[in-house]
Amino acid sequence: MNHNESDPTRPAAPVGERISSLCATIPDYPKPGVSFKDLTPVFADAAALKAVVDALIEPFKGHFDAVAGVEARGFLLASAAAYAAGTGVITVRKAGKLPREVVAEDYTLEYGTATLELHTTDLAPGSRVLILDDVLATGGTLGATVRLFERCGVHVAGVGVVLEIDALNGRGALPGQQIHSLLHL
Numbered sequence: 001m002n003h004n005e006s007d008p009t010r011p012a013a014p015v016g017e018r019i020s021s022l023c024a025t026i027p028d029y030p031k032p033g034v035s036f037k038d039l040t041p042v043f044a045d046a047a048a049l050k051a052v053v054d055a056l057i058e059p060f061k062g063h064f065d066a067v068a069g070v071e072a073r074g075f076l077l078a079s080a081a082a083y084a085a086g087t088g089v090i091t092v093r094k095a096g097k098l099p100r101e102v103v104a105e106d107y108t109l110e111y112g113t114a115t116l117e118l119h120t121t122d123l124a125p126g127s128r129v130l131i132l133d134d135v136l137a138t139g140g141t142l143g144a145t146v147r148l149f150e151r152c153g154v155h156v157a158g159v160g161v162v163l164e165i166d167a168l169n170g171r172g173a174l175p176g177q178q179i180h181s182l183l184h185l
Ligand SMILES: O=P(O)(O)OC[C@H]1O[C@H](OP(=O)(O)OP(=O)(O)O)[C@H](O)[C@@H]1O
Pocket: 070, 071, 072, 073, 074, 108, 109, 110, 133, 134, 135, 136, 137, 138, 139, 140, 141, 142, 170
């Protein structure tokens, strides 16, 4: 329980403050030189989780038909947001996890390279998807995710993240996208 929950007469803290106070920073993880932002304490706090999910959806209300989450932490946000918005949830997964026909995109991130995949038939061409993830760092992950949906003819209504690490310029990898970040570091 945080200080706002313990006293119901106190106004709720702005969502950015909640994230900032709960986010853990782990130096040199998963490799030397990376300052890793761990948002799992935000997800573990009931009031913070609700505030974060509501704030991520807010600017895009009425403009998306489904919510997509990027494996793994994006799944937590996307499923909660889809439930709150009354839509379905789409899984964008690391290579080799999806059993049917996929499109695949390789990408690089702060601490390595990887491949993301999407089932080609998850969403009908012309439908609109809101993409959610926990962190926007270099933008490699979300850039690849946008390309996957665009290759399937799906319109990306927006991209929402809990935390954006401004120094890594992830926005540069997402030209033309509406990006909603709840906290900038
Ligand atoms: O903007 P980028 O530089 O691409 O980095 C952001 C991505 O890195 C983290 O995921 P990670 O690949 O560590 O996967 P995980 O959620 O499975 O731990 C994070 O959850 C984002 O998806």
